[in-house]
Amino acid sequence: MFKVNCLNNIANVGLDLFSDNYQLVDEFNDADAVLVRSASIHDLELPQSLAAIARAGAGVNNIPLDKCAENGIVVFNTPGANANGVKEIIMAALILASRDIIGGVNWVTSVKDDPEVAKLVEKKKSKFAGTEIKGKKLGVIGLGAIGVLVANAANKLEMEVYGYDPFISVDAAWKLSKYIKHTQSLDEIFRECDYITVHVPSIDSTKGMFNQEAFDIMKEGIKILNFSRDSLVNEEDMIEALKTGKVGRYITDFPTPKMVDVEGVIAIPHLGASTNESEDNCAIMAVNQLRDYLENGNIKNS
Ligand code: MLT
Secondary structure: OEEEEEOOOOOHHHHOOOOOOEEEEOOOOOOOEEEEOOOOOOOOOOOOOOOEEEEOOOOOOOOOHHHHHHOOOEEEOOOOOOHHHHHHHHHHHHHHHHOOHHHHHHHHHHOOOOOOHHHHHHHHHHHHOOOOOOOOEEEEEOOOHHHHHHHHHHHHOOOEEEEEOOOOOHHHHHHHOOOEEEOOOHHHHHHHOOEEEEOOOOOOOOOOOEOHHHHHHOOOOEEEEEOOOHHHEOHHHHHHHHHHOOEEEEEEOOOOHHHHOOOOEEEOOOOOOOOHHHHHHHHHHHHHHHHHHHHHOOOOOO
16 A cells, blocks of 8 residues: 655546555655645655655755655656646736736726726726737747747747747757747847746756846846746846836746835736646646556656
8 A cells, every 4th residue: 555645735636546555644754655736845854655756747846856866765747737827827927017907907996986987997098008919029948848838829929939948959949849939048038038938947057047137138128927936036136127127027926025016026826837727737647657656666757
């Protein structure tokens, strides 16, 4: 009998795949495997019994990878399983970065009891006018499963898409998406684009990549979408760039106390992959990975 501890809510459609040889336990201490979403397990003592951790999602920054490697604990994630959910929220974020829908909705709420609300709306609405994304340049940093879907969808909205990924050659990028203008450097993305969306993991080489030096070469009023991790952004530099108007909008799925109230920021509570479909896909992939490893010793990260 294998004991599996779920540290977050994992979709039932995945949990139902565990056969009778599995017991879902509340205790972390003697589990053979752990299923986790984005809750951090950095501070937990890893039990001797633990053979595997499956992260129902892409980012593994909530898992102590070094400790797992030292203890022979196999770590899985579910790349691509939630990519469509993230792609769709990025399309919404592109519009939110361009049209002041949130400002407008908040204002309407504030005058909702006024009997003249319809008249007020007509007077006020020009204050919330925005711009269109058609014809604008979108830089996609990171051309994994999410980045490529985003590039293709943005192309359908008639954006001009620039892509950058240090691990992908021009030829490979062309095969992934013929709509991407593959760039050779981050600087080209920073210099050319009106919008930037970033889809890379939080690792040493990506930490703080949005910093003063980067903002210096960007266009005035650049709109930045971060549905990857907050560590990619140098917070002080971003706040300063928002104050000066260098960054026109910063949409982040990772609110931090300092950032939430800064003008120009739209802070979203980590909803990128929070759709029924993405949660189901991640749960199914994660449970299948665990079963294949625990029952057959296979390590397959797909
Ligand atoms: C991910 O890394 O896949 C995302 O952060 C989604 C999530 O777990 O909510």
